Amino acid sequence: MTKTYLPGTERGKYMRYDTAVILKRFYLCEKELVVSEAGWIPGIPYFEMKTLLPKILWEDAMTGHALRERVFELRFPSRMLEIGEDQQLIDLIQKARCAPNALAFLSTLAEVFKPALLKAYETYLNLADQIGDGPTYRFMNLAVEEKQRQIREIRELVQKELAVTTQEERERAERWTQEIQESLQKLGGIGLDAPAAAGTANTSEQEHHAGATNELAAGTVFAASAKASAADKYPFTPLETPARDGRFLPVRFYWPDNVDPTFPYGEGFQLQLRSAVSHLNEVWAVENAGYVLYAFAGELGWDFIYDAARWVYDESRHCQMGYRRLKSWGFSEQELPLGTYIYDSCQGQDPIYRLGMLFYFESKNIGKKLDRIKNFASMNDRTSQHDMDFDWADETIHTSYGKTWLSAALKKRGQDPDDYTEIKEVCETIVKRTVETATPAEIEEITAIANRMIEKVKASQ
Template sequence: MSVPYLPGVHRGKYMRYDTAVILKRFYLCERMLVVGQAGWLPGIPYFDIKTTLPKLLWEDAMTGHALRERVFELRFPSRILETGEDQPLIDFLKSVTHAPSALAYLMVVSRLIKPAMKEAYRSYLDLADEIGDGPTYRFMELAIEEKTKHIEHLENFIPIILDHTPEAERSVAEQWFNQQKNVWEQVGGISLETPYQVEGIQAVEAFVPSEIAVREDRFIPVRFYWPDNIDATFPYGSGFQLQLRSAVSHMNEVWAVENAGFILCAFADTLGWDYIYDAARWLYDESRHCRMGYERLKSWGFEDAELPLGTYIFDSCRGQDPIYRLGMLFYFESKNIGKKIDRIKNFEKMNDRMSQHDMDFDWADETIHTSYGKTWLSALLKKRGLDPDDYTKTRDVCESLVKETLKTATPEEMEQIRGIAHRMYVKAEQLL
């Protein structure tokens, strides 16, 4: 006679291992998405996209991190994340990073990848168990909200890009998008099921970001964004001059956005996920600083066409080992952090609460960034078989690269940036 037992109650479809397999796939997709978006930042000309996309990819990184940690919990004690049967999907995501243009890449991200991820997350929650898998519920519900907002942002940007894109380039982007859509359907997209093992997705090399900081003509295109960049006798100024100089400097941290995107992409495979996670935050922080300066200038009444947007720091690393782009961020973070306390005090005396507020948060961010710079420069040197404590030598090379770039300033560039600063001073006096 068999022993009677109580009937089982069905709640979730997936057991622990099945859950880990699906979440691992989602993590790998988020990872590729973060790296691709970061790598495209130098090649995107539009200021609003350059300073918005970092927030989106940072949120993707936060989701990816939560997914990764959850997989480790479910697979304990194993901490291996193999690609396995998800390889066709990951190959596709890697291949689309090599888009013919920023427009083409953003179309794929906005119209294929992010919508598919949002729907896959929603499908997962419909079938999972909120009790057994409660931790996943919390961050995945947030991820769905974020992906919805991401798609809205990108779909608002795409028409703007289309309006500024020649017909021939638009045609190439649309044709390429349709080709990728066909491959995407063959792979099966991103879902709860294992991707189809299709042929025809060629293995590609890692994406190499642009070494030219592409800019729109909405601002004044310059290499050197303020006279004191190339003229040591030009005063940093006090009063409204200091306010303007600080705001313009903050806005011109767009070079740091571009550089941070470059190095996130360049060293993603070498340094791994912990680096990607830190670099995504670093990148997001730099975009916030950039917006700080821009918003202050706009609040004072300045128009975009009156504002200089320079490239010289990004330019100084052109043709160099990307380690110097990482070093360049570290160099400027450690070089300027001590000055920010004085700036905060000066703005407090001026009763400029906005500049004081921005500089105060900037200072807090840069204390984190100096740690990032030291940690990851050391890690990269160690990977290369070099002394990890020699990171200061890399920083010294960066200082030299900047000095050599400053020497290339022409009299015409000096005259131009002096004129821009003078006109901004005059306008500020009128606004006073």
């Protein structure tokens, strides 16, 4: 007697484990792109992209986090995130960090990796089951929208900059993008199946980070190829001298009181002006946070990357706050100083001092922000008050980040995780040492810039 069964449907195409394998691949790609984007922030001169890329990498981190958590749900109770057969794909993303210039790196994002992920996500949404895998649908639909917007935004800036750059730089960017594109095509792109040319090595290593006790106890293992990784083949280091947009005034010290204690911080409109310039110059914190994310990504792991991505994004919002206030008051980029001295002070130092520098300045200045909020309220300057109010809320979060991850880094090095004394002392020393290098010409220059800005405001009243 022939047995008869009811037919299955296309809805059963991907089982739970199959889905976890696909989402794991997407997570690994998002993670590597976040690290790459962070590392390139100091090297990008274009102000719009220097402050937009942090938002993009934060969105990518949010997508990566959702993917990672979903993989853990689907593989419960296992918490395995092996690279395995995806190693060559991850190697390629790491190789792309070594782009010859900022345009080349941004072009690989806009023309290679972002479109590849967008296509992969759209393909997944068309084939996967939105009933069985409903939780993935919400965040992946959002990721599709974000990738579409990111591609538009990056392409617009790249085209704008290509139009005014040298032919040599354009050709270098185009060659690099083509090389990365062809390499990805040879792997079969980023898809639902394993990369075509992937190896079979699948040894493992643990991703260590603070607060990982429960995951490690549950068996979390992060696998990597036994052979040398792309990070070894193609070493990349964020710039220690940050690139700057030529439209702004390139200075080390962005206001006279950085180097001249007799120059008043100011009251009234001068306080408004000084605060906005200070916010604009949190560009150093954007760059430093990007450097820190890149430097500690491997050592401190995903939870750190996730927090640091938000930290980078927040600093970029503060920078834009100052920029937009200054623009609303009639200032052009050619009148605005962009300093580098705090970022410069960490040159040649262990990256732990860059992390300490962010923590040091967050905790040092947070109390002053409440006074500023009251001052701006008394001036009926709702915009400055609004910006400082949200800034204060962000900084309270950052103080927690600083304590958590500085402690984790110290513990990794066998030091007392609760003793920041040496870190703080070094941070104070290297900034002081940098300030002491200010030349009379630099002091005269920034004083003249500040006085011109002050006189412009006076003339407009």
